[in-house]
Amino acid sequence: MTRQKAAVLRVIQASPFHLTAEEVHAAARTEIPNIGIATVYRNLRALCGEGCIGRVEMPGEPDRYDRNLQPHDHMVCVRCGRIFDCAARLDDLPERLHAGGARIIGFQLQIQCICRDCLAREDASAERPEKNNAEKETTYHG
Numbered sequence: 001m002t003r004q005k006a007a008v009l010r011v012i013q014a015s016p017f018h019l020t021a022e023e024v025h026a027a028a029r030t031e032i033p034n035i036g037i038a039t040v041y042r043n044l045r046a047l048c049g050e051g052c053i054g055r056v057e058m059p060g061e062p063d064r065y066d067r068n069l070q071p072h073d074h075m076v077c078v079r080c081g082r083i084f085d086c087a088a089r090l091d092d093l094p095e096r097l098h099a100g101g102a103r104i105i106g107f108q109l110q111i112q113c114i115c116r117d118c119l120a121r122e123d124a125s126a127e128r129p130e131k132n133n134a135e136k137e138t139t140y141h142g
Contacts, residue, residue, distance in 0.1 A: 007031045008043040012053050018064035018074075018083040056083060057108070073109035079118035086111060 001009075011027040012019065019027070025040040044065055047053045054066035056074060064083055073086040086109070114122075 002043075004028075004032060004035055004039050005043040005046065007035065008040055009047055009052060012047070012065050013067050015067070018056055018066050020062040020064055022062070024065065058083075073111065075111040075113045075115075077115035077118055078112050079114055082115055082117075084113075084115065 007028045008024055010031070011024050015027070017023075021037070021041050021044055024044065025035070025037050028035050028040060044053070044055075048055045048065075051069070054069055056064040056066050058064060058076070061081070066085075068085055075084045075086045076082075077084075
């Protein structure tokens with residue numbers, strides 16, 4: 001394994017988050033300052049193909065990369081965009097859908113949510129007295 005590929009893999013494995021290629025690139029540059037973004041993309045593609053990491057496709061967003069190779073689904077915060085592994089599974093869904101006459105070859109469930117951190121920020125801002133509507137509009141990050 002090349003030094004660059006090993007660095008990309010270490011970044012993914014060390015992160016509790018689902019990183020984009022740009023985020024992987026920024027983190028890998030702390031170890032290999034001259035690593036290029038094309039090298040990161042090439043190695044992410046190779047690591048996915050080798051089954052070392054997973055890729056999470058996000059419609060309209062950059063792909064994210066996942067260190068968790070166990071079957072799982074994802075929750076996506078509609079406020080901050082963070083992705084969380086979801087332990088709840090619908091493993092019998094393909095069988096239930098197959099009863100409708102289709103052959104299911106796989107599925108990826110993605111649940112939209114408002115994460116704990118965003119809820120806490122919303123609760124904290126709701127507790128503060130508001131001066132006027134203009135201030136409210138400038139401080140809302142949803």
